[in-house]
Amino acid sequence: MNEEILTKTALDEVTAVGFCALASSPVEGQPALRYAVSLMLKLSDAVLKTIADKPTPMYFQHYRTANAVLDAAAFRIGAKIESLGYQAFPVAASQSLGGDKRYEGLFPHKTAAVLAGLGFVGKSGLFLSTGYGSKVRLATVLTDMPLEARHPIVENGCGDCSLCRDACPAGAIFGELPSETGRNFDPEKCSRYMKEHFQGIGRGSVCGICIKVCPKNHL
């Protein structure tokens, strides 16, 4: 089974791995890339506990390292897939299409993670994994290797909570469950706030408050 080979390869480096078929390929001109390997890496509780009302340099460094670990894992999974005779397209943990699409990436990692049954998208707009909540980072490898999800889709578990909406200093979280038709979070507001207020820490690219306050994270 391809899923077993890839799981063995991935779990040397990441916390969890999942598989899914997508509705269509997100890569223009490459329609066969409609399967995905979702890679998830848990962040350190001790580092996240340093966040109070703003990010910390330790969190920024940890976040950047987590992205690098995920990118390396996605690269290696991609190489493994190619060695088995299929196409592989690793999508970086942190993405931007640049220009007026700078808040967009090629592919939302949380889509693959949800379809793979690793968790759900919370009212914060963040992916909340089963077991580790939103204390995780994600990356994806797109492929034409036929892959099947090994877990059922997880139901949203936010319930009546709205702590992330109340805590967000940017007012970027609407406090609603995600819908298929629209966002429940404003990435431009979030990014603008971080750039204006947290420029001295990782040049305003991280915040972490909505992760710190989420009760699913037990921090």
Ligand code: SF4
């Ligand atoms: S990262 Fe900070 S500014 Fe952005 S949504 Fe979360 S709490 Fe709000």
Ligand code: SF4
């Ligand atoms: S803080 Fe509450 S509403 Fe926000 S993502 Fe976590 S559980 Fe959901």
